[in-house]
Each structure stands twice: as C-alpha cells, then as structure tokens.
Amino acid sequence: MTIHQVLFIVMALAILGSAIFVVTTSNLFRAALMLILTFFGVAGLFVLLDIGLFAVAQVLIYIGAISILLIFAVMLTRGMQGMVPRNSQAVAAAVTVGIIFAVLLLLFGPFRVTVDVARWPVFSLFAGNASPRDVGGIEWTPPNQPIPSVPETYIADFGRSLVDLNQYLLPFLLIAFLVDVVLAGAIFVARQRRPAEVIEDRRRQAEEAAEEAEAMRQAGMAPDVAPLPEGAVASTAEH
Amino acid sequence: MQNLLNGIPLWWYLAVSAALFCIGLYGALARKNAIALLMGVELMLNAANINLLAFWRYLAPTSSGGLAFAAFVLVIAAAEAAVGLALIIAVYRITRSIDPEKLDQMKL
Numbered sequence A: 001m002t003i004h005q006v007l008f009i010v011m012a013l014a015i016l017g018s019a020i021f022v023v024t025t026s027n028l029f030r031a032a033l034m035l036i037l038t039f040f041g042v043a044g045l046f047v048l049l050d051i052g053l054f055a056v057a058q059v060l061i062y063i064g065a066i067s068i069l070l071i072f073a074v075m076l077t078r079g080m081q082g083m084v085p086r087n088s089q090a091v092a093a094a095v096t097v098g099i100i101f102a103v104l105l106l107l108f109g110p111f112r113v114t115v116d117v118a119r120w121p122v123f124s125l126f127a128g129n130a131s132p133r134d135v136g137g138i139e140w141t142p143p144n145q146p147i148p149s150v151p152e153t154y155i156a157d158f159g160r161s162l163v164d165l166n167q168y169l170l171p172f173l174l175i176a177f178l179v180d181v182v183l184a185g186a187i188f189v190a191r192q193r194r195p196a197e198v199i200e201d202r203r204r205q206a207e208e209a210a211e212e213a214e215a216m217r218q219a220g221m222a223p224d225v226a227p228l229p230e231g232a233v234a235s236t237a238e239h
Numbered sequence B: 001m002q003n004l005l006n007g008i009p010l011w012w013y014l015a016v017s018a019a020l021f022c023i024g025l026y027g028a029l030a031r032k033n034a035i036a037l038l039m040g041v042e043l044m045l046n047a048a049n050i051n052l053l054a055f056w057r058y059l060a061p062t063s064s065g066g067l068a069f070a071a072f073v074l075v076i077a078a079a080e081a082a083v084g085l086a087l088i089i090a091v092y093r094i095t096r097s098i099d100p101e102k103l104d105q106m107k108l
Helices: A003-024 A028-048 A052-076 A090-108 A121-126 A154-162 A169-190 A195-218 A231-238 B010-030 B034-059 B065-095
Strands: none
Touching: A003 A028, A003 B010, A003 B034, A028 A052, A028 B010, A028 B034, A052 A154, A052 B034, A052 B065, A090 B010, A154 B065, A169 B065, B010 B034, B034 B065
16 A cells, blocks of 8 residues: 555545534534534645645635634624534435435446446436547546646646636636625625614615505505504614 | 556545535535535535546646636635625524524515
C-alpha cells in the first residue's frame, strides 16, 4: 500500500465520519464545526488529485466564508438548538439514500454491471451511441495508458479559458452577474426593517384595502372584507 | 485494467463522492432545522465537486473544462448559502421557528 493510498483512506474516513456526524447530531453548533472538518478532508482529496488551486479555493470559500456564514446563522437563530434532529420522514429518507448509494456504487464501482438491453428495452434510454471520448475537442486519456500529469501552467490556462470568448467567457460573466444579484438580494431579504418603515407599510396596506372596498362598493357589490376600523392605523402608529 | 494515479483508481474517488452525496441528501431530507438542511446541501455540492475534479484529473487533465465547471459549482454554492441563510433569518424573525415542516403558509 502506497503512502497516497493510506492518505486517501484516512481522508475518506474523516470526510465520511464527520459528514455522518453533521447530519445526525442534535447540536447545530457542533454540526457546523464538523462540517469544517469535512471541508478540510475534501481539500485534502484535491491535493491528492494535484489540484492545489482548488484545495486553496476550498479552504478560502468553504471554510473561510460558507462555514462562518452558517455559524453566524446558527447563532442568530439561538433557541432553535437542542431540538429533535430528525423529522418524521427520516426512516424513508435513510432507505432512499441507501438505495441511491447502492445504485451509484453498482454503476461506478469496481464491479461490472451489464444489462441485457434486448430483455429490458427501457435501459436503451440510458445507452447513447456516441462514445464519451468523442465529445468536444478535448484530449481524453485513452484507456490503459498512463494518466498525463497536470501541466505546469494549469492555473494560467484556467484563467485564460475563463476570459476566452471561445471557451468560458459567457458563463463567467453570467455567474458574476448572478453573484451580484444574489448578494444584493440576500442583503435586501435579511435586512432589519426600521419601525417607521413597518408603520408606513401597514398604512399603505390599509389604504389599499380601503380603496379596494370603495371600488367594490361602487361596482355594486358588497365588500367581502370589512374595511379596517378607523383606530387601526392610529394604534399601530403609537407603538 | 484501470488507470491508476498514485496507486489510486478513479472509482475510489467516485465511491467517496457518492457516499458524501448520499449523506448530504439524507441531511437535506431528514433534518428538522433549515440550517442543518442547508448543511446537507453544502455536502452534496462538495460531493459534486469531488466528482467533477476527479473525472477531470483522470480523463482530461490537459484541458481546463473540468476546472471551470468546478469553479462555477463553488461560486453557486457560495451564492446559495448566502441567499438561503438570508431567507432563514428573515423567516426566523417573523415566525420564531426554522422548522421546514412548519413553514406551510403558502399551502392551498
């Protein structure tokens, strides 16, 4: 067994153990801390794959940003901790993911699973005619040949491909726009509204309801909602 | 005969990724707390990233397509966490609860 294999197994066990802890514990704060361990393990797998760039990105984005965000949310919703960790569908969910895992392992694992398409014609839906090695001008590693090493300049190549019109410029711009919109939207949704704004909102809602009732009355129909009493607006303003 | 990288076959990565995805899916389906549910979604996105990068490294390490896809997944994971947590905090302010089963005001 080589050192790489030992490292892989250690990291895989760390990832899966901490991930199981994350989804089973009732203490949310501990779950967030164990999630950080999971992210570290995944960064280790990226190092084993010779992609240092993504190991660093994993540490910066997942551990540095997302975990901290999750911990903030856990703290802001205090009093929600120590609750029952599972809902009423937990058993069904466990059975479902067990089946999905078994199917995935049969498809991609070391065992060969072949399906007789003549006997089960429905499976021909999943069998394309094109070999995956024909796709899109990419040099695929042929089977039974050594895997080439990652080029020295892979970070520069990756950066150039993001701003190359013939490669990933459009998705790159779209995703930049998406992040802009999402951050603005997140701030808008989560911001604390000032009391004056809340009162103004309620006043406008009451006005709209009154206008609607007036319009209904003019159209000769009885309003199905009684208009707000006069004191309602004033009493909310006093708060 | 399978290609090996440092003595590790590709399916090891795929198995870890599948297991991590299934654990995350269980978390997203079975937790009684919206933040824990988001943690499950993060686990699933991580599993997808392992899958993308392992396939890239074993099958096409000289192109940058796999890296670009994995980077987009990373960015979308960050955006999803930001907007999800903002929603959870807004809902918590209104209802004082973040149990996804109780948030059924939009049911007909």
